[in-house]
Structures are given as structure tokens and as C-alpha cells.
Amino acid sequence: MKAALEWQIACGADESILDAPVDRTVVVSDPPEAKPSLAQSPMAMSTLLDVDAVAVSRDMAAAAPDLDALRAAMEAYDHCELKRGARQLVFADGVPGARVMIVGEAPGREEDLQGKPFVGPAGQLLDLMFRQIGLLRSSPDTERALYITNVLPWRPPQNRDPLPEEMAMMLPFLERHVELADPELIVASGNHACMALLGQRGITRLRGNWTTAFGRPVLPMFHPSYLLRTPEAKREAWADLLSLKARLRT
Template structure:
């Protein structure tokens, strides 16, 4: 290769700078993520793999399968509540104040399944409290039923036992994870009729959404008649829908007294 004189070399350098090549690099690449030899510890060739003893990582566990096993092991409602409280694979549990299990009278002919707990329900540890709960009580009192009515009681629970943060809508995977507990809850409570209130409850028990389309159409849950209805919170936002809710309540009362 011919030698380049000073003036030619400078002209070439200035031309490269004009092109944007303003940084000098070496001919060999530098791994800047590699630790210095003084810090990096070489792995011993004869080292045996280290086996740690302890619980299996959460990402390696099947939440739905474990929920199924835990739910089936419960033979009473108290045991089911304890099993749900011990279940540690649902992240909602970490941000909730209380487990919202049930209210009303166990063994009632009507079991109401609501959506996820609200802020008020999370604080009280009971489903359907606050304004929505007051409207629910008025709705069922109109057909001579209620959570404290010993002659015509109702039993109430939620699709999820823990409140989602900021009252957001439950995720499908959260509903699927807790579904085995909900189905076992219905089985142990043994109602004559299940009332499914709201989209989240319908998604959990019927794998369907669209409560305004599903309401009033009887279905089956665990071999029992199930009636989808609009949630009281929805009725408060849409008063015109109360007319259809009243028709659903009359249909429900007729089914219970048969």
C-alpha cells in the first residue's frame, strides 16, 4: 500500500468528518457488557449444579389446577372460605383489605352471584353493600325475599373474592382462576336457583358476556337453573332497565315457588 503524505491524510480525515464519521473506533469490537477479569469469577469445570429446596416458583404452577384441587378438598363452606384465604396465586389478594366470601343465609333457595367486590365491599368484607347493595335489598324485598328474611332468604357471593385495584373490571384469567372456588361454593350452598348478576359473573359461570342480551334467558350452572340479571349498579346508571329487572324478579319468584 502506497504511503500517504500529511496533507493528503488531513484532507481525507476532513472529508470523513464532513460525512459524519467523527468518532475513532478500533478494528476489533469491544464487549462493554463483559465484566473485568478481576470481577468475573470463572466457573469451576468440576462444579456440580446447585439444587435448592423450597416451594415451586409461582410462574411454574398452574393456578386453575391448584384452585380445582383446593376447592374440591373443601367439604363445608367454612373449609372453602379457609381454602380461598390460603390460595396465594391470585395477585388481587395482595392489594385487597378483606376476603369477600358471602352474606345472607346459607342454604337459601336463591343464591346471587355478583361481580367483583367494590371499595365498600372490600372494607366491609361482604358482597353487595353501599348503594348497589341497598338497591338489591329493595329489589328482592319487592318479591318478599331478602338476605335476612328467614322465611324467604337469599344467599349472596361474588365472582371474585378480592377487589381489583381502582375497581377495574376483572381480567378473564382472574375469573378463570377463581372459577373452581365459585362452582364449589354453589355446590356446597346448594341453592334451588342461581341468579347471575352482571357481565363478570356471566363470563365466569356461562363463559358469555353481554348482560343486556343475556338477561332473562334461563341457563344452567352446575345442573341448577340460572337466571342472568342486570347488576344493581347498572340499573342505577340506566333507570329505564329497571322495568326489565322487575320482569326478571317476577320470573325468579315463580321459579322458586314451583
Template sequence: MESAQSFWAAKAALDWQIELGADEAILDAPVDRYALAPPPEPQPQPEAGPAQPSAVPAAPLAPPPPMAEPDPVAEARAAAGAASDLHQLAAAMQAFEHCALKAGARSFVFADGQPGARLMIVGEAPGRDEDRQGKPFVGRAGQMLDRMLGAIGLARDGAPDSAVYITNLLPWRPPENRRPERAEVQMFLPFLEKHIALAAPEVLVLMGNTPCDALLGKSGITRLRGQWTEVLGVPALPMFHPAYLLRQPQAKREAWADLLDVEARLKGAP
């Protein structure tokens, strides 16, 4: 009788626990989750022996030295100096990779006319028409230049005594025909100086401000024009660019006087 009562009492207690949600038996005794773990047992220490040298920490690796930035002017000077003729100079200029204008231009514009001509003309940079045809001074300004030269008996394809050799400071067209930037001028100045040395003209004509600024270190073409100077040992005369004459026709009078001065110099007049 007593065992039956114990059974029913235990069952009633179990039912009560199930109603409370305790429906899984995990352990026989509750676990105190907040109790601290017992400290680890001490490990036996090895017997003392001869002292061992302490390990020397490895020195940290030094960072690699920074790579030197390329010097476009120095590389241009070296490339130009290695050219022994005009063909090699043109190849060196075309292979020069430090000028961003190359990526946006259509054509490499080196020169036109007769190499070895007595008169060499230096302009600024190719325009749209020059970029299309790969030759300097072929647009409206170039057509005016041809007429100007013809007035004193000179031509691009003339005989040796009447031929002209024409080039620009830059071989690549600047976007929107903007004026060349200082860095671009400095990059291509070594090539231009070597170009003049290889062409070996008797007279130079500097068309516009940019060639004067590059080769003479001066600007202000209205003040410089008509005044003879010297570039690399060659007599040089600054003149108005034909594109300027198209915008300012009243300046043709001064340009004609400069042309007559060039003619006189080529004929040996004092």
C-alpha cells in the first residue's frame, strides 16, 4: 500500500514538472554555471641544468627602398643623344612613352620639306589637319606659310638652294589645339635641339611664342619678332605664326618685313 502511494506521489511530482516545462532529464544533479573552474594543478618543474642562452629576436626586415620616379627629361636627352641621323631621331621620338599626348593623337608628325635645307622653320605643335595627314603646317595656316615662302622664292620641295625644312616642337597634337604645357615642352626640347643639330640649317625661323619660349627662354612674340638672335650657334629670327596672321591680318605687314629679312640673310646680305 505504501509503495503504491509513493509511485503515485512520484508520478504527480513528475507531471507537475512537465507542466512547468522541465520535460528533459539531463543530469542527476543541477549544474552551477556561475561556479569558478578549479585552478590547474601545478606541473612538476624540470631539474635545473646549465643556463641556455636566450634566443635573440630576429631583426625586422627593412622595407625595400622606394623605386625612383622616371625622369622624362633625362630619358629624352639620352634618347636624343643616341640618335645619329634624322631617321633614328624620329624613331626615338615615336617610341618615347612619357608624353600623354601620344595616346590621344592620330598621327606622329615629325617634319616636312627637304632635310639639309638652308632654312629650317620651327612651329609649336600639330593641329587637326596635321594630325590627320602626319605632316606639319598643312591646314589653313600651312597654306598661308607656303604662300609666304613662295613670295621669297622658297618651297618645301624646292631645289637645294630654295628648299625649306619644317618641323614642330611637339610631334603629337594637344587636345583641342591647346598650347603645350611646360612639362611637355621640357620633354621634347632635347629632341628639338638634336633635330636642329642634325638638320644643320643656315637660318632658323621660330614661328610663334612656344618655340621662342623653349629655345630662347623668352616669350612675347610681338616684342621678339624681327630681332635676330642665335640658337645653338644658328642665326634665328622669331616671326608671327601664320595662324596668328589669319586672326590678325593687320600683322601681315610685319611678317612681310621679316620674310624679306630672311631672304636677305640667305642671300648673304649684311
């Protein structure tokens, strides 16, 4: 039993999501083909009924008058399959109205457990980095505060990369999130954040070059998790932080 458990963990099954165990070693015959029923998942029903998941998210996001309403709308959105595999929605952290808004990619395991973005090792590095230029997610002063969110509010299984269709259906929520949080500047942290905000990827080429998204200045930067894997890139990250600090002084 111990060896079987170790094998499951090695294969990536490090969390239980059912009330009772399932014996995956038993070979079962294929069940007879069944007709679609109304009990199918919302994603499957969206396909069957030709529901435009992006249009639904756009309408729900536009109807949210404030951040609390936006969070409730995202909680109620049922067209993203990630919602069914995640423990909870990870909405944001920090101070709404902060001059700087950081947009990451998607929650990881620790974020999924705690319900806040950037709280694992990458989050600790992010806090350390921005503290060096006087910005804190816990600061009550909006001049020195950070506001942090992700492109996706739910953890992808096994921390896989976000899929294009997942980012597309959540993008209207992100755009409305930016409007309501009203930052002066945005930091796009990592490739997927750049893809969502700028329609471009290639972070080694994009980083450090100011651009625009949602009508606001955007600075692409390496994701802290990349910096943990590639410490030599911290030199470029420090240059980007200094660029951000100089931009805030103007």
C-alpha cells in the first residue's frame, strides 16, 4: 500500500478530491454510449447549445459595478472547467486603488489553498523584490501599495499552462478588474500575462519594454517562479524594478 501511494504521488496525484478512494488498477469495460443529458457539465452544455462563453463573461463582467460584485460574478460563472477542479476562486490581494497592479498567470497549489495570489515561494520572492522599491501589498497608503491578481482565478490541474480558450473566456473579467481597481501602471508577470494583456509572448524579448494595455502603461517582467529556476535572470528583473520606480516618480 505504501509503494502504491508513493507511485501515485510520483505520478502527480498529490491531493484527494473525492470522498471515497477510486481503484485505478481495476480494468473496467467501456460503458455503453449514452445520449447527452441536462446533467452534463456547463462546459459541455455550452458546446451543445452553442453558448458563447466569452460573450457570457463579457456581459457578466460589464454588469459588475464594483470589485465585490465582480468577484461574485466570477464565482457564479460556470463555463470554465477549471472551476470544478480547484478548491476555490483566487480573486486578488493587496489594496484596490494602488498605483501598481500586478497581473500574474494562474494560481498554484498554495494560492489554491489560501485563496490569495502569489503566496508560495514565488510570492515571497515577489514581495521581497517590490519591497526594495518601496511597494508593499499590505501598505495602507495607495502610493506605496500593490494590488495583485491573475489572468485565471482557478488553479489549472497539476499547474499546467493556461489554455488559450481559458484565457479568452476570463479576459473580460480581467479587463473589468483593471477598470474597477483603477491602477496607474500594470506589471505583466510572465508569458501568459503578456499573452492575455498584449497578445504577445516571448518574455525574454518583451521584458523591460514599456507598452500599453487597457489604456494603461504596462511593464512586462519575468515571473518570480522563473527567477527561482533561473537566478541569473534576477539582474534583468532588478533593472525592470528600477525602471518601474523611475516611472512612478514622474
